[in-house]
Amino acid sequence: MSDALIVIGRDGVITRADDSDRNSVDHFRRAGRLLELSPSQYLVPGLIDTHIHAPQWPQMGTALDLPLEKWLFEYTFKLEARYSDAEFARRVYDDLVTTLLANGTTTGVYYGSIHLPATKILAQVCLDKGQRALIGRVAMDDPKQCPDNYRDGSAAIAIDETREFIRFVRSMRGNEVRLIEPVITPRFIPACTDELLRGLGKLTGETGCAVQTHCSESDWEHAYVLERMGKSDATAIRDFGLMNRRTVLAHGCHTTVSDRALIRNQGAAISHCPLSNALGSNAVLPVKSCLEEGVHVCLGTDIAGGLRASMFDAVAMAATVSKLLEDGVDATKAADSRGRAGSGISCVTAFYLATTAGGVALDLPIGLLKPGYRFDALLIDTAVPDTNLRLYDFDKSVDILQKIIWNTERQNIKKVWVNGRLVKG
Amino acid sequence: MSDALIVIGRDGVITRADDSDRNSVDHFRRAGRLLELSPSQYLVPGLIDTHIHAPQWPQMGTALDLPLEKWLFEYTFKLEARYSDAEFARRVYDDLVTTLLANGTTTGVYYGSIHLPATKILAQVCLDKGQRALIGRVAMDDPKQCPDNYRDGSAAIAIDETREFIRFVRSMRGNEVRLIEPVITPRFIPACTDELLRGLGKLTGETGCAVQTHCSESDWEHAYVLERMGKSDATAIRDFGLMNRRTVLAHGCHTTVSDRALIRNQGAAISHCPLSNALGSNAVLPVKSCLEEGVHVCLGTDIAGGLRASMFDAVAMAATVSKLLEDGVDATKAADSRGRAGSGISCVTAFYLATTAGGVALDLPIGLLKPGYRFDALLIDTAVPDTNLRLYDFDKSVDILQKIIWNTERQNIKKVWVNGRLVKG
Incomplete structure (x- = not known):
């Protein structure tokens, strides 16, 4: 107009x-x-970033050439463990939220850390600075996949603290319009015991909260869940009671058509994180197919698995990687078997993912x-x-x-x- | 240090x-x-952008979702034709060179347009602003591939004007240290008659000039040259006398191993333009293989087929697309047949391409x-x-x-x- x-x-x-x-x-x-x-x-319209790991902000730009396990254990978990220090949390989160607002991110969907006080600080910072935000205290209790110094002591502790975080956010002074919302946040199935996942599913039913987790991000994660659960990541998330109209599933690169039918039927959304996926997910989410299948797709930076703070960059990357999926990458293969025809999305469609579609995914009247x-x-x-x-x-x-x-x-x-x-x- | x-x-x-x-x-x-x-x-070290279409600067960011032919005929050729207006050229080139210097591009390898006066203006602007630059007056005379209003009148005119441009740059007052160098610039084989290509090859031998052109950029270009010449793009460029130690071949995505052996043996270089290639080249240049084969590889933005002015962005994209080549893009294929193992380069290697390797490619003591x-x-x-x-x-x-x-x-x-x-x- x-x-x-x-x-x-x-x-x-x-x-x-x-x-x-x-x-x-x-x-x-x-x-x-x-x-x-x-x-x-x-x-x-303001930009809606549906996947941000707030505590990873200090490492943005680093270490993405490392294999996932090294990236997690030598960088990410060590860094996230620092947020037991509330002062450190306040300093980082203040800078992060200021920076994202300056880059045009009007709504952020955040993972915090396992620390309740630090995650409350993140909620308070967003409220004070006026950013619309959905925030989760991260739950992760499986000793096989989490380091000793950065893990919930038990499923019960993780569930109790999640409940307390929900109570805190819903009763924050100045949050009567629900600018800030709590999100139930099992890190991803590999980091959580069945007991924790079941408990968080039950809590989701009780509280009506939104949910965020990772789903079929990489070959490794996809195969891990199949092996452990005997069913796909999406199915397992659904069966634990964690998939509702306001569930945001990060990545979804390795979801199958039937996984996505399930996601669509639940009204849940896939948060597409194109830069992060290019570097660590072993495949590109077929966004065009997802849209044609009727799945809600929104967009995320995946700070700091994604290395750029700007959602404009995420939009540009979404268009770019969709073209690589369409055309393929390896010139030694014949053109007609190299890529996946019809996969390209325009930058305008990608911009729609970052705005209107983000509002649809979160079931909020934003993005238009x-x-x-x-x-x-x-x-x-x-x-x-x-x-x-x-x-x-x-x-x-x-x-x-x-x-x-x-x-x-x-x-x-x-x-x-x-x-x-x-x-x- | x-x-x-x-x-x-x-x-x-x-x-x-x-x-x-x-x-x-x-x-x-x-x-x-x-x-x-x-x-x-x-x-x-300063950043070396080895592939810039200077006259395309005003359209940067637009129309890359169009098919190549529409992009060329509805946007690019129409825009390039405007540079018959010297005042327009001065205004755009002043802004372009200022912008690239501000973004850290200390050396630019530029295509101008077919207009001699406008391309002289570009050389003068670079000299005045102090940017190291290799600049070519574009030669393109084939009526079958070029529009009537934007084409050299004949091969002879294109060759004469190229010779005049070389003379002009080499005798510019204040250019005694050769900060600005002329480059012989057949647009690409599809836009040039054999007569023009032969003539420019001869001129290359006579003048010892550097050369720039496109080589095997896309499926279409690669196949077109094979069909017309009965040999590969790289071979044809060599046979026309256009491949020397200081030839910069843009893209090269569809070069074969034997093409690249030829390029290596001539000491020529491939200018890798990762963002542009992602959007329009149907494949990713296997940079890691090129380096292992001993081919000189440098980096370019390909303004405005590339949509970003910053060479830092080109560096980030080079690392990103190399990982997509390594892992592949289509999750419906098995992981071990999806990509091309061992293709990833780190962002530090990509940064080397934009600096040290750029100096090597251009045979200039820069980049370290x-x-x-x-x-x-x-x-x-x-x-x-x-x-x-x-x-x-x-x-x-x-x-x-x-x-x-x-x-x-x-x-x-x-x-x-x-x-x-x-x-x-």
Whole structure:
């Protein structure tokens, strides 16, 4: 829309979004409540990052050339264990949430660590800074897959602390609109005992909470669950009572068509994390197929298995890897057997995954700028000096959108609103 | 090196690069010629972008979801034809070169357009702004593959203008150190008649110029040349006299092992353009194999077939797509037949491609900070507010390098030098 008036209520809900008319514009201008965009500025929905490991922020950019086990045990678990230090947690989470808001992430779906106090701090930081967030205290108790110094003492402890975290978030002062929500978060099946998974499934039923976990991320994880459970990862998650309308399954690269039929039937979603998957998942999620099958797909950075903070980068990567899946990668194979025809998605579809589809996946009225939706939005300025985004007078609308998708940097994001509140700029 | 002193002569050549000693440091400080880095600052070699289509800069970010033919005829050729307007050329090239320097590209290997005046302007802009550059006036004369309004009138005209461009660059005032070099530039075999290719080959022999062209970029191009010439793209380029020690062959995705043996034997180089290839080349160049075969490989953005200006992004993409080649992309195939084992390169190897290997490919003393090399370098500041690069006190040296590779933005690049001259900051 090129000349629109968007009206936002005091509760952050969009009440009008259509062609502007002179009378209304004058009315809001006289009332001192009109923000007018300059010709170089564009308004887009806020970005929804559906998979973030908050405690991994300090290692972002490192160690992804290591095999998964080394990455987990030499970097990730050691780092996550530090969050027993609340002061460290406060410092990192403050920086992380500030950074993500500055990059246009208006909604974050976060893994915390196993530490209840640190995860409460993350919730408080998001609330204070005004980022919409779904946050989980991580549960992981299996001694065979978790290190001694970073593991829940028992399934019962993990379940109790998860319950306490849910209570805490739901009663946070200032969170009456539920800007922050708790998420039940079994790390992934390999890290959890059956007892823990069953207990968290029961808690999901009792509390009606959203759930997040990993599902069929890599060959290893997919095969591990098949071997241990005698059924697929998706099926096992469902059978433990962990798959509901608001479950976010990270990755899903190795899900089968029947796994995805199950996910679709439950109304759950797959969080596609293209950069992280390229580096460590042994395959590319067939997003186009998922969409055609009717599965909810949303997008995530997977900080820090993904190495970039920006959801604009995740959008660009989603389009890029989909083309590699379509065409294939190995030129020594014949073109018609190299890839998987019809798998490519455009950058505009990828942008939809990061916005509208994110709202659908989380069952929240976000990701669109239309009446009834919350005003989570970014003001993109395409004329900021010392950035790489450049428009020309012969660019058509579709060109401008594509340029914004591929080349927006955080410096171009001049203002960010969440629930109608200005949180950057 | 953590505490080094680098001494640079007035001619831009590094005369010393080793552990700093107090006496020397004091000497340079007293003379007012010492630049000391703060603890958050790091010095790295300048980045060498070996494949840039300068006139395509205004369309960067757009239209890459179109099939190649539409991309060429509806966007690219129309845009390149505009450079008959010298004022337009000056405005775009001024912005492009400024932007690339700001992003740390100290050496650019450029395609211009078919327009002699515009391409001279590009050379002058690079010289004035102090960017090391190899620049070619594009030759393309085949009516079957080029539009009527954007094509050389004849092979003879293209050859004459190429000769004139070489003369111009070699006699530019202020270019006595050959900061700017001409490159003989047949667009690619499909766009050129045999007569033109033969003539440019002859001119290469006469002038000793570097050469750039595309080689086996996509299934289509690879097959087209095989069909028309009855031999591979690389062989045809060699047979036309266009493959020498300083030939840069863009892409090479579909070169065979024997093509690459020929390229290696000529001492030519393949410019790997990972993002562009992911979107439009139908395969990933097996960089690891190329290196093992002894082929010179360097790195390029392929602006605007590549959609990002930053060579740091090209480095990250080179590592990323190599892992997709290694592991494969289609999860419905068995893991052991999905990809091409042993194809992954680390981000550090990818960074080497953008620096040291670029110098080797171009046969220029750049890409390393050691005596005898030109001082082309970047000062990276890891503590710039409002950026996504973040170090922690527990980061090891290897972590810091990887963080710089994955998360440097142009705001972190505080200073850029080319040939000892400060060109940014």
